[in-house]
Amino acid sequence: MGNKKSLNIAQQTISRQRILLLGTGESGKSVLYRQFCLGDENCLFKNEDTRRECKYIIYSGIIKFFKTLCLAVEEANLKWELADNMNNSIFFTDLDDDICLRRNELSSIIKSTIGQNRIRSMWSDATTQTILRTKHKHAYQFGYCIFYFMSRFDVLVREDYIPSQNDILHMRCKTTGITEHSFVNQNISNSLIDVGQQRGERKKVIHCFPVQKVILCLALDCFLETCYEDNVTSRLTEQINYFEESINSRFLVNVEVVLVLTHGDLLQEYLPNITLQEIKCCGGMENFDPKEVNVKSIAEYILDLHLARVTTYPRKIGYIYNDIYSSADVVQKILDNNLYYRDVYEPEVVEWDVPYHVPAKKLLFIKVPTSLTDVFFSFD
Numbered sequence: 001m002g003n004k005k006s007l008n009i010a011q012q013t014i015s016r017q018r019i020l021l022l023g024t025g026e027s028g029k030s031v032l033y034r035q036f037c038l039g040d041e042n043c044l045f046k047n048e049d050t051r052r053e054c055k056y057i058i059y060s061g062i063i064k065f066f067k068t069l070c071l072a073v074e075e076a077n078l079k080w081e082l083a084d085n086m087n088n089s090i091f092f093t094d095l096d097d098d099i100c101l102r103r104n105e106l107s108s109i110i111k112s113t114i115g116q117n118r119i120r121s122m123w124s125d126a127t128t129q130t131i132l133r134t135k136h137k138h139a140y141q142f143g144y145c146i147f148y149f150m151s152r153f154d155v156l157v158r159e160d161y162i163p164s165q166n167d168i169l170h171m172r173c174k175t176t177g178i179t180e181h182s183f184v185n186q187n188i189s190n191s192l193i194d195v196g197q198q199r200g201e202r203k204k205v206i207h208c209f210p211v212q213k214v215i216l217c218l219a220l221d222c223f224l225e226t227c228y229e230d231n232v233t234s235r236l237t238e239q240i241n242y243f244e245e246s247i248n249s250r251f252l253v254n255v256e257v258v259l260v261l262t263h264g265d266l267l268q269e270y271l272p273n274i275t276l277q278e279i280k281c282c283g284g285m286e287n288f289d290p291k292e293v294n295v296k297s298i299a300e301y302i303l304d305l306h307l308a309r310v311t312t313y314p315r316k317i318g319y320i321y322n323d324i325y326s327s328a329d330v331v332q333k334i335l336d337n338n339l340y341y342r343d344v345y346e347p348e349v350v351e352w353d354v355p356y357h358v359p360a361k362k363l364l365f366i367k368v369p370t371s372l373t374d375v376f377f378s379f380d
């Protein structure tokens with residue numbers, strides 16, 4: 001009787017799993033969520049009407065970008081190269097923040113010839129490129145996808161425009177509340193949960209419901225950016241603190257955790273604009289001394305910084321790279337646990353005999369890689 005019951009429980013555990021997406025704001029949770037959705041024939045984004053609704057999110061992202069750009073140019077005391085852009089800049093600066101909620105107005109700016117001319121003229125201005133290709137870029141919250149959407153501007157402004165699946169992946173829509181996508185994979189029914197994790201949204205979701213798997217997104221370009229929420233705190237610091245709190249939570253001790261290293265493409269794109277010296281000046285990157293500066297060496301270093309904060313041992317932690325251009329493979333690899341792995345053990349504690357000239361007791365030291373003879377000990 002007892003055996004039958006435990007068999008049923010075991011069957012239940014493998015036939016259903018709840019997967020929770022975690023990570024700081026803008027770390028790529030919703031991109032991954034949409035990648036999961038788009039792999040499913042029945043997903044909402046395969047429906048044209050749903051996608052048509054999403055075009056306003058894309059339009060509002062473009063307008064927000066130009067408003068922020070005007071502010072950046074003014075604060076950097078730069079001049080627009082093209083004379084018309086002084087006036088265009090006044091136009092965007094004067095738009096109030098709620099413009100993003102007014103669909104008709106958004107459409108009329110994007111679809112009118114005058115609006116399109118303003119946008120094209122500002123985009124082609126050398127000053128815009130100066131802002132976006134230099135350190136000015138990281139002092140503002142520009143969002144990540146403007147290059148993608150501007151490369152498709154001619155398509156977006158058409159009367160019959162319906163966002164493509166790729167557009168859906170790129171659009172930025174801050175998650176509020178909880179979104180759930182259900183799908184079946186190899187006879188297991190899965191429920192994937194996406195939650196807003198910007199500071200204002202960061203409720204303690206971990207213990208709200210039991211989960212079998214957590215996917216924790218870590219952005220690889222975090223050391224270059226400041227937080228969306230205050231524009232001051234380094235995203236690396238924010239991300240490491242968030243990671244430490246989540247991974248060591250008692251609710252996750254027996255839960256499988258997959259780290260997804262995101263934004264690799266953005267980092268790759270930015271690397272030619274930054275020297276090793278400049279990287280080392282970013283908070284948290286001071287000890288970064290790679291043989292070669294590339295996405296992989298930065299990813300390894302950032303991963304180590306995070307794993308050093310794990311305090312619930314031993315842990316086998318799987319990780320994988322994902323960005324907006326990754327193929328559907330990544331989703332399948334996450335589901336199959338086809339990952340890279342790191343083992344995290346408790347640091348070794350060694351007992352040392354006390355030197356002859358101090359009272360006979362034993363002291364505990366954490367083993368460190370430096371020579372202990374160099375360390376000066378004082379005893380009361």
Ligand SMILES: Nc1nc2c(ncn2[C@@H]2O[C@H](COP(=O)(O)OP(=O)(O)OP(=O)(O)O)[C@@H](O)[C@H]2O)c(=O)[nH]1
Nearest residue numbers: 025026027028029030031170172175197263323324
């Ligand atoms: N190029 C590129 N853009 C990315 C990547 N991951 C996320 N983005 C972009 O970064 C922005 C934020 O990504 P989201 O997935 O919405 O971030 P999130 O973690 O869900 O953020 P919240 O909902 O605020 O907690 C969006 O504009 C994405 O298109 C990536 O790997 N590469």
Ligand SMILES: [Mg+2]
Nearest residue numbers: 029030174175
């Ligand atoms: Mg989100």
